[in-house]
Amino acid sequence: MNGASLRCTPLPAAAQRCSGGRRALGARPRLTAVAAGTTARASAAPATLSGAANNAVAAPHLATVDVGRSTNIRWHQSMVSRGEKELLLGQRGCVLWFTGLSGSGKSTVACTLEHLLHDRGHFTSLLDGDNIRHGLNKDLGFSPEDRTENIRRIGEVAKLFADAGAVTMTSFISPYRADRDIVRQRCRPGEFLEVYMDTPLEVCERRDPKGLYKKARAGLIKNFTGIDDPYEPPVNPEIRVACFDADGRQRTPLEMAQQIFDALDDMGYLRDPAIPTLAVASALQRKHSDGILDFACL
Ligand SMILES: Nc1ncnc2c1ncn2[C@@H]1O[C@H](COP(=O)(O)OS(=O)(=O)O)[C@@H](OP(=O)(O)O)[C@H]1O
Numbered sequence: 001m002n003g004a005s006l007r008c009t010p011l012p013a014a015a016q017r018c019s020g021g022r023r024a025l026g027a028r029p030r031l032t033a034v035a036a037g038t039t040a041r042a043s044a045a046p047a048t049l050s051g052a053a054n055n056a057v058a059a060p061h062l063a064t065v066d067v068g069r070s071t072n073i074r075w076h077q078s079m080v081s082r083g084e085k086e087l088l089l090g091q092r093g094c095v096l097w098f099t100g101l102s103g104s105g106k107s108t109v110a111c112t113l114e115h116l117l118h119d120r121g122h123f124t125s126l127l128d129g130d131n132i133r134h135g136l137n138k139d140l141g142f143s144p145e146d147r148t149e150n151i152r153r154i155g156e157v158a159k160l161f162a163d164a165g166a167v168t169m170t171s172f173i174s175p176y177r178a179d180r181d182i183v184r185q186r187c188r189p190g191e192f193l194e195v196y197m198d199t200p201l202e203v204c205e206r207r208d209p210k211g212l213y214k215k216a217r218a219g220l221i222k223n224f225t226g227i228d229d230p231y232e233p234p235v236n237p238e239i240r241v242a243c244f245d246a247d248g249r250q251r252t253p254l255e256m257a258q259q260i261f262d263a264l265d266d267m268g269y270l271r272d273p274a275i276p277t278l279a280v281a282s283a284l285q286r287k288h289s290d291g292i293l294d295f296a297c298l
Pocket residue numbers: 101102103107129130133142146147148150151171172173174175210212221222223224225229
């Protein structure tokens with residue numbers, strides 16, 4: 001594919017049966033390799049893309065940029081849009097950012113919520129503090145700088161999952177308001193939903209499932225959130241999960257998870273999962289000869 005260049009070619013007219021102003025999935029510009037005066041369908045994306053890279057030197061729209069310590073990099077636009085992925089999944093990708101003290105119930109409720117969502121046919125992902133610190137962030141501790149970097153990385157990973165259409169849950173203390181706000185700003189409008197586990201320190205300390213509060217009180221752990229390191233509660237979280245009900249009874253994890261599920265549903269993040277199933281079925285029946293699915297009549 002030497003000398004190939006990238007060109008976006010619209011599908012043939014027959015493939016552009018778009019109804020009611022909604023763009024047909026099959027009608028998006030298609031990546032096409034053009035070599036030595038002939039027009040050919042790109043059969044393998046990597047070959048096509050490397051062809052583009054070879055020709056990027058003089059084309060201004062393919063200019064590279066420097067970001068942080070990375071030089072000469074360029075943003076690559078996906079050929080399958082986020083909207084198309086969300087249509088397939090029948091939901092909107094989002095980041096449900098659980099925040100609260102250690103022992104406030106972040107992991108338990110996020111895990112319960114993931115079950116609820118999955119049972120109802122939704123695509124989810126759960127990033128949990130302890131787990132991520134076993135791998136991606138095992139180089140980080142609990143200094144203010146390390147916590148900030150912890151949250152920054154998780155924010156970026158969560159955004160990637162949301163971009164793929166997943167209802168993404170993160171479960172980190174994320175004690176500093178500024179760090180959470182940076183993640184919010186990095187997300188699209190409406191994509192970031194702060195879920196505040198509003199469980200008082202006394203309750204968390206009583207639970208103390210890992211015995212960490214006891215150690216922190218004894219001075220064996222330094223900079224423990226809520227003891228000798230600050231926790232800054234959200235000012236205006238999208239979802240506040242209260243520990244107690246109106247009668248002063250401690251709410252169960254299932255009640256809390258159901259509250260978040262209902263809020264997501266009310267806000268329109270969850271659509272009927274049956275929709276994309278039907279969409280795929282009917283698009284398959286109208287598959288074009290070139291193998292592209294046609295969602296035009298939806
Ligand atoms: N100093 C200190 N302060 C707070 N927490 C501590 C500390 N040292 C260890 N742990 C354990 O690590 C878990 C918190 O990790 P996170 O990644 O969520 O923390 S942070 O968001 O970066 O602040 C937290 O887990 P959870 O109880 O699930 O929140 C603790 O078990």
